[in-house]
Amino acid sequence: MRFASSSNFRHVGEARGPGLPLRHLYRSDHLGALDAHDAAQIRALGITRVLDFRGVHERTSAACRLEGVTVHSLPIEPTIVQKLSELVASGHALTGADVTAHMQDTYRGFVRDSTPRFAEFFHHLLASDEPTVFHCTAGKDRTGFAAALLLKAVGASDAAVMHDYLLTNDRVRLPDASSMGLPREAMEVLWRVHPEFLQAAFDEVDAAYGSLEQYFAEGLALREPERARLRHLYLHAGPR
Template sequence: MTTLDTLPQQFIEADKVFNLRDVGGWEAADGKKVRTGRVFRSDNLGMVTEADVDLLVNRLGVRHVIDLRRAEEWDVAGRFPETAGVEFHHFELLHVKWENIGREYPSGPDAVTFLRQRYSGMYEAGYQAVRDSLDVIARGEPVIFHCMAGKDRTGLVAAALLSVLGVDETDIAREYELSNFGIARWRAWRDANIGKPATESGLTTPAEAMLETLAEMNARFGSMRDYVAATGFDQADALREQLLH
């Protein structure tokens, strides 16, 4: 069983947030590194305890919360509470609902193709959320962005951000793959507190899915940086100035 002691160093312990981690620390372009303590990603923040809010706001210094979900998801899972000193942003990352596709979530190698198809479509349909999230991050104040499991919509914003910062695609895929640890932690909590479901939904983040997504976006746009520019984001220099050292 995964414990805090065995988690990768990017993870941050919290009561009711299971996929919370620092996006920084990766090697970037020109021998620089992505700053830590500035940008965080997570799963749903609708269950946060007072201790979790204290962790995010007072210890990590978060000043912006970006929620990438549909507002209807708040009815089921809640949202981050109004908190003094924290600006809440709702940037729904538009996409066709996966449950409406009429296909079961595949397992094994088929999951890579399924995710690549979903992700590349999400990048196109949800480009405004990607652009708006990067605009907030470029302000330079500590920020956290999230969706439900913190793997898909959140993973796409993280990949776009790290691409602009010049992080190697292999490391972007490694960063994405870390969500497997967060998902395992959430499942352990769910099984102990809610009960294990009869059938397990397909929650996984194989690095190959992100690598194939990046390859497809490169083919469509020339590069991920070109894709980000096509969204209308024009603060790439400021973003690199803020987050690289």
């Protein structure tokens, strides 16, 4: 599915593999720029729950334009653009390698600083299987890590997880570099997703928790009963 006013809206797990895509679950860029036609098309999917990873200013400057849904805020404040802008303002000649390093640290921060938010994300998903969309601003980093965790939690292969993650590069439109005050080379890295970004998060999981399984159990409160429920709710066909 493609929408003119929401470039990165899609099923979670648009990849080949058992049980994919996941039932009732969608991921997206922000829903504050939807036109009336696209909003109606998305509502026609039956979506009643929105999980929003955006920070405070992001939410207030572009409020959700879907009517009749419950929006749950799971705020993870963005820091990367400010950091890069400060480097440019200080006279640093920002390169693609610089952006890659900062993006990897951003993803490590998802584990170090924002694990409680991702735990809340799963808490909502476990409560019911009502059709849900989760998103941040571009739908690529905070949303990308959430989708990767979800797919791994229900047993998707590494290849399926990475395929879902990298689909963003076919969807997201690169904004005008001058509008953000960053060099084109930096924007080409910042506005895409790369395997080494997601891998940095999973490496931090291993460093902090010992393994992804321990992270699920200790960081996200996803033990086998919870993961079995996720599989039941979102992988298997049947009555809701």
